[in-house]
Amino acid sequence: MVDHAAPDEAARHAGKKARIKAARDRLMAEKTGEKGLILVLTGPGKGKSSSAFGMVMRAMSHGMRVAVVQFIKGAMATGERDFLLTHFADLCEFHTMGEGFTWETQDLERDRAAAARAWTKAKDLIRDDRNRLVLLDEINIALRYDYLDVGEVVDFLKSEKPPMTHVLLTGRNAKAELIGIADLVTEMTVVKHPFRQGIKAQAGIEF
Template sequence: MTPEPDTQTAEETDARHAAKMAKIKVARDKIMATKSGEKGLIIVHTGAGKGKSSSAFGMIVRCVAHGFPCAVVQFIKGAWDTGERRLLTGHFGDLCQFHAMGEGFTWETQDRARDIAEVVDFLKTHKPPMTHVVLTGRNAKDELIEIADLVTEMTLVKHPFRGGVKAQAGIEF
């Protein structure tokens, strides 16, 4: 059985689409009218997939574009000469500070409880109310996810490292 050809004209299709979008807009406007609060968010990008740090640096670029003061605090890859660090310190050092802290990659510290306790304690007791904090890394712990306002998990589908390709400038750093 062959389907019947679409007998609607382009104008009828456009009109149906416009009516559907108008209904959606009314619903969205109603939802948006209930949103008025602002607060400093705790945002977590986690998971085995690529893009966690890239997303966080995208937010830093947005802050810089709006003239907001911001900072990058890295507890891993501290000694690496990254493109992000070059750009931010070279062109936007007046707005964005860059700090390399900690002991390097988390698998080198070997103190899971301390790593979790220090970060969660700071976020609960010392983070200024209107300051946004974005944290990135694989396997975010439940304690961190619990206090976060937004959690996104990046899923690994395919990665060149598994095929023997090393980290490359402009892609990973």
């Protein structure tokens, strides 16, 4: 059975929502700026790259050209890379430049060299203003371990990023210098994770 609100309750509800809408409309009317954003997704929780690839898909749905550089992930196949290269190679340029997680390579100089190659590729893609969104997946890990100089990354983004290009940087432990210049920063937290219950990474969820 559906409960129907009394007339005075319905009127109060409508009046409240009308006031909220009017305030929201005023707020939105004041937001007229447009720019290419620097976006940072960080924190220990799952979902940073997943969210980033959601933005990649959203940008492509608007006909925007995008590019992806993966700083840590290596040869292992991932669903997002296979999907984008198979179906959207005309809109998405994808470069997997890492050699796997740091505990797999166990070679500092090799990790630094891989990060340097990835950063060189990233700079070329960002400078190309045909790319409206460039995702630097897990660059924060390379910065955390000082495989790259965070000052150089920050200076490049401030001085050479085209005005309307969005750059999205993911990975836990984002450095303060990067957070300082970002337009948007989201920190993912851990509440529960199946790995802690002895469940391995699941296809379609983790990769």
